[in-house]
Amino acid sequence: MEYVVRVPAPPLDRFIDDIYCLSGVPRHRRMNVPPMPSAHLFVNLGGPVRLWDSDPSVPPAVLTDGWFMGVWTRRFLFEYPTPVRLVGVHFKPWGISPFADMPATELRNRWVPVDAVWQRSLERIRDQVGDTASAGETLRVLEAELRSRLAEAPWRGLDLVRHVGGRLETSHGAVPIGALTDAAGVSGNHLAAQFKSHVGVTPKRVARIYRFARLIVSVDALRPVDWARLAQTAGYFDQAHFSREFKQFTGHTPTDYLALRRRFPAERGFPPDSGPMPAE
Structure with a gap:
């Protein structure tokens, strides 16, 4: 697979470690992800992605568009489609806070559809990226969306x-x-x-x-x-x-x-x- 990554320009770099574009055919479709010090945004431009919580009481999910994930304290599993076309954001653990108008506890150990947090943003991103945009152009579009979403009001604490x-x-x-x-x-x-x-x-x-x-x-x-x-x-x-x-x-x-x-x-x-x- 092709993996293209970059660190966004200030002030986004205070909240985001990197943004990346993943495309191609995966060698391994199902991945086991341990807790890591980051929260996530995924914009899926390819086929459906399957997700499993390591807690067996949580039902699995099939996601076709995009989703936010807060900090996870346990592992989860996901399965790539074939081929993959995915854009992602690695937020610092506190990084989602100024972009999502919801308590971080509601994102802990959960996947939440993007449109539940950013209304109608996926449609705009898809329209700008289309089916043929390069990885660099796709990252530029997502970075611009993140910049427009960065709250200007002070964040208490x-x-x-x-x-x-x-x-x-x-x-x-x-x-x-x-x-x-x-x-x-x-x-x-x-x-x-x-x-x-x-x-x-x-x-x-x-x-x-x-x-x-x-x-x-x-x-x-x-x-x-x-x-x-x-x-x-x-x-x-x-x-x-x-x-x-x-x-x-x-x-x-x-x-x-x-x-x-x-x-x-x-x-x-x-x-x-x-x-x-x-x-x-």
């Missing part, structure tokens, strides 16, 4: 969340939450309330996800992996806790995860072998 979230991002979740509240001059309850409002989860949960992300991007499936060393570097000082969280987040033990990575190596030119993985 968002600056605090951005500041603390930035510390969690740069430290990979290693800074104690108590130290962050002290540095910000706020109570733990106030900080947690603001994170729930703008992220959908507490800062402690965000720290856990950043810590796991640091570990998973450190795995080089082509070489022997010292799990104990990687876990300690990422901030896991209890091996049993690391093993439980790894199984919870990926659905695999570390050994089985590594075997799966080796059976299905990353596709050349595709995103790094660090997030979604083939689902058996």
Whole structure:
């Protein structure tokens, strides 16, 4: 598949890590996605996409247009159509807040149709992109839509969340939450309330996800992996806790995860072998 990605210009880069266009025929259609420190927007310009929550009580979905997803605290699965034509946005954990007029808790562990958040925007995007636009032009259209949607009014508490979230991002979740509240001059309850409002989860949960992300991007499936060393570097000082969280987040033990990575190596030119993985 072709994967074209770029970081948007300011001020969007305060809220968005990157926007990307994915097209072509996937080597692996069904992917298992662990919790990662981001929220998402997908605009589907191809065939239907199928989604499964790892919580078996949640019914699966078939989505044909576009959808928002907030921060996920558990894994989910999706199945690409053939061929793929998809445009996506990786928001920072707090990044959806100024674009969506709804509490972030309503997007946590959920997929919500784009038109339920941005009325009639998909029709406008589709009209501008058409069937033949290049990846670069498609990204330009989506970036312009995001820029037009960026709220101009001040967002109560968002600056605090951005500041603390930035510390969690740069430290990979290693800074104690108590130290962050002290540095910000706020109570733990106030900080947690603001994170729930703008992220959908507490800062402690965000720290856990950043810590796991640091570990998973450190795995080089082509070489022997010292799990104990990687876990300690990422901030896991209890091996049993690391093993439980790894199984919870990926659905695999570390050994089985590594075997799966080796059976299905990353596709050349595709995103790094660090997030979604083939689902058996």
